[in-house]
Amino acid sequence: MGRQHTQKNLAFWVPVKRNKVHPANLKKQTPATFQKSLRATLLIGQAFSLLPVVGIFSNDANNVKFIITSWKCFYSFLSFFGQIFIVVMCIIRVVSTEATLNATTPIIFYGTTCFTMLMFFRVATAWPDLVQHVAKTEELYPNYDNKLTRTCQITCAVVLLLALSEHILSLLSAFAGAIMCFPNKSVYEGFARHFYPWVFNCLPYSPLLGMITQFLHFQSTFIWNFSDLFVICMSYYLTSRLDHVNKKLAAAQGKYLPEIFWKSTREEYCRATQLVRKVDEVISGIVFVSFANNLFFICLQLFNTLE
Numbered sequence: 177m178g179r180q181h182t183q184k185n186l187a188f189w190v191p192v193k194r195n196k197v198h199p200a201n202l203k204k205q206t207p208a209t210f211q212k213s214l215r216a217t218l219l220i221g222q223a224f225s226l227l228p229v230v231g232i233f234s235n236d237a238n239n240v241k242f243i244i245t246s247w248k249c250f251y252s253f254l255s256f257f258g259q260i261f262i263v264v265m266c267i268i269r270v271v272s273t274e275a276t277l278n279a280t281t282p283i284i285f286y287g288t289t290c291f292t293m294l295m296f297f298r299v300a301t302a303w304p305d306l307v308q309h310v311a312k313t314e315e316l317y318p319n320y321d322n323k324l325t326r327t328c329q330i331t332c333a334v335v336l337l338l339a340l341s342e343h344i345l346s347l348l349s350a351f352a353g354a355i356m357c358f359p360n361k362s363v364y365e366g367f368a369r370h371f372y373p374w375v376f377n378c379l380p381y382s383p384l385l386g387m388i389t390q391f392l393h394f395q396s397t398f399i400w401n402f403s404d405l406f407v408i409c410m411s412y413y414l415t416s417r418l419d420h421v422n423k424k425l426a427a428a429q430g431k432y433l434p435e436i437f438w439k440s441t442r443e444e445y446c447r448a449t450q451l452v453r454k455v456d457e458v459i460s461g462i463v464f465v466s467f468a469n470n471l472f473f474i475c476l477q478l479f480n481t482l483e
Contacts, residue, residue, distance in 0.1 A: 207318035210310040210413060211235060213325045216332050217409045222248060224398050225255035226296040229303050237311035240304045256293050258392045262286045262375070269374040281476065282374055288469050289396040292403050295461040302458045309454055317444045321416045328409045335408075339401040343394065347371075403466040410459060417448045 211232070221227045228248035231239035243249065266283045273279065350371040351363065358366030368386035369376045375389050424441055456463075 206320075206322070207314065208321045208324040208416070209235065209314055209319075211237070211240070211307065213328050213413055214409055216329045217406060220332055220336065221296070221402055221406065224395055224402060225252045226293065226399065226402065227300045227303065228252045228297070229300050237304075237308045240307045242301050242304055252293065252297060255392075255395060256290065256297075258388070259286055259290045259293065259396065262389070262392055262396075263290060265378060266374045268378055272377075278480075284472065285400075286396055288465065289399050292399055292462070292465050292469075295465055296403075298461060299458055306454060306458050310451065313447050313451055317420075317447060319416055319420055321420065324412060324416050328412055331408055331412070332405060335401060335405045336398070339398060343397050400469060403462055403469070407459070407463055407466050410455060414448075414452050414455060417451060418445075421445045421448060 212235070215232060218227055218229075218232045222232070225248075228246060228251065229240055229242050230246055230248065231241055234240065263283060263286045266286060270279050270283060347367075351367050354361075354366035354370035355363065357370050361369065364383070364386060365381055368381060368389065372386075372389045372393070375385070379385065421441065421444055424444075428437065428441075
């Protein structure tokens with residue numbers, strides 16, 4: 177009787193069945209892959225005719241391909257020739273008028289857009305190989321940074337909203353100036369002639385040409401901002417890979433761990449640094465254009481302020 181009473185008490189205090197954890201209740205960590213993290217960034221870039229690769233919605237790296245005959249490449253070529261047209265119009269206007277720094281600024285702005293599009297086209301040709309290289313690294317050393325994808329998406333939203341706000345303010349300023357400078361014209365015609373004089377001083381005005389010119393200007397503005405956004409999101413991913421190694425080393429500080437731990441950690445660090453070099457080989461042109469473009473326009477604003 178005493179033994180049965182003791183077993184009942186133990187069963188009351190230690191419920192064995194409740195202490196067991198079912199495997200289905202364990203939370204499975206989903207790795208933050210390169211394709212998932214940069215999917216929103218690539219989608220935004222393709223909306224502005226950049227990075228014409230197919231398969232960005234696939235989780236399989238083998239499905240990411242660069243196809244020269246795809247409609248995305250056709251859209252990129254069409255946009256590029258449109259930007260070339262604007263650059264030619266700007267050059268004609270500068271040649272026919274007095275050449276000043278403010279007059280040559282549109283040439284630099286649209287010319288930089290053309291060069292940026294060429295750099296992104298170069299990145300697109302190397303993008304499938306880069307994605308496969310990253311996928312092999314992630315198979316060996318997955319990254320479980322759950323905040324990475326959300327961080328990239330929030331950054332995309334913030335940067336594009338700020339760029340859109342700036343663009344809307346510039347359009348409002350242009351409409352106000354057009355009403356004063358072209359009171360006898362329609363509102364949109366006055367806006368087009370006032371905001372895009374390098375086009376409509378050489379060509380006759382038409383609503384279709386005005387809308388095409390405005391779209392190309394809108395595209396150039398966002399391409400200028402997207403180059404910075406692309407570099408930021410790529411840096412997020414590389415930083416996350418290196419932070420993963422740092423966290424492992426910080427957790428191992430002051431502990432005696434077997435040799436296999438240090439071997440695997442060193443291999444992971446070497447692969448992360450190789451990944452940084454690989455990414456640098458692919459996007460180095462974008463980094464240079466982004467830095468040079470920002471430096472020029474900062475200096476231009478300082479010049480206009482001190483003039």
